[in-house]
Amino acid sequence: MLLRSGKRLKRAPGGGHDDDDDGLPLADEMLILIFARLLDTDDLVRCAATCRRWRRLVSGEASFICRSNPEQFVPVGFFNQGEEYGVMDVPRFVPLASHFPSASVNALFADEPFRSSRLVTSRKGRLVLELCPRVCNPMTGNVSVLPALAGRDNPGRYACALLTADDLTNAADPPGSASSFRLVIVYDRRDFTACRTYSSDAGSWSPEGIVSGARVSGRSLAQAHAAAAAVARGAVFWRVRDAVLVLRLDSTLEAALEPLPEDWTRGGRRGYGPGVLAVSPDDGRLCVVEARIHDDYYWKHEVKVRVMFREHGGGGEDDVAVPGEKWVASRGTTLQLQAPSGCYGRMTRVSLRGVCEKSGVVFLAAVFESRPNRETPYALDLGRMEARLLRGVPDVGCRLGSCASFHGYEMDRLAYVTSLGKRRGKGMITMDVDDIYDFY
Incomplete structure (x- = not known):
């Protein structure tokens, strides 16, 4: 060593x-x-x-x-994909630890069918790409090609969520094996909101179902589509404008729109950018995370972060919220970000980019005066409420505002520990121990 x-x-x-x-x-x-x-x-x-x-x-x-x-999940990096003149770049994987075999992950996207695909979401070690729909595991190389929904079945603008076996243990029709998955899409029809589910066990899409209890426009679903879905307590959640869309995972296809408190929906007037949905690593509660630059401390690189939790009644797996008090508990903190080497001057912008849902890591992107068109990535640990500069991570290479997608990538602990035996070429593996999981 x-x-x-x-x-x-x-x-x-x-x-x-x-x-x-x-x-x-x-x-x-x-x-x-x-x-x-x-x-x-x-x-x-x-x-x-x-x-x-x-x-x-x-x-x-x-x-x-x-x-x-x-069932513990470990954040191992993120995927970044840009777009220029309507053409998607190849998704790029950026590891958080210098030893992680990023070459084997990125090799998956060298094939021609993946070069024009838009990365839709990343969850529990799997990626979802559209165009010719695919669900893949870049660590194992397994790729599932989904039947295309064309003609009258074309959903148009939609929101989606990837579900795995542990998400559906209490569902009416759980998956057949631990490696099974389901892809849920919600989209707008002329007279109703519709839903379809792809099952890896059946290898086909379910018939179109009608979502009851809520009506969501295609434009709102397209906005929800750009952000990652969160799964908690037997339901899927999407951020839709000033509310959260909730879809039950059972056979009822019942949905609801839960408005956020007014002081949160007007957060942009006080400098808070669009929030992201996350799951608290402490108790599994759904939460909304927002961030902005501290008004009086531009030169100290301080960021104000606030988190609001969704309260539940009954405890356990019961998803029944207290009437009229679904989004009540909140907390906030001020974090001082470490400027990267070569950056000076004040911080001009901060935004939330992606989430590792199961491990409770939220990615921040900050812009400094000395690099006005480049973003510096940070990782926010929701459990500790600490944000650390991702040392040793290559430049994200994303000009301000040009990122088409940014998705955190995490693996279950068993798959991750097994991957430690892989080498990057011949000879001993190359690790910089002091840079491994610097944000923990």
């Missing part, structure tokens, strides 16, 4: 278990127990960076190590 000083750690004397034993002379079983019981995810990453033997143990025994918390 190379240290920052350039020196190399000496191997323990006396050999070891095999030719890849670069760590301490402890039995494999003892090391695996330590990894499983005492270390969190970022510590496991550092252990995998220590030597070949530890990397092999961490990735090879990932199932045993992650058994205590298999």
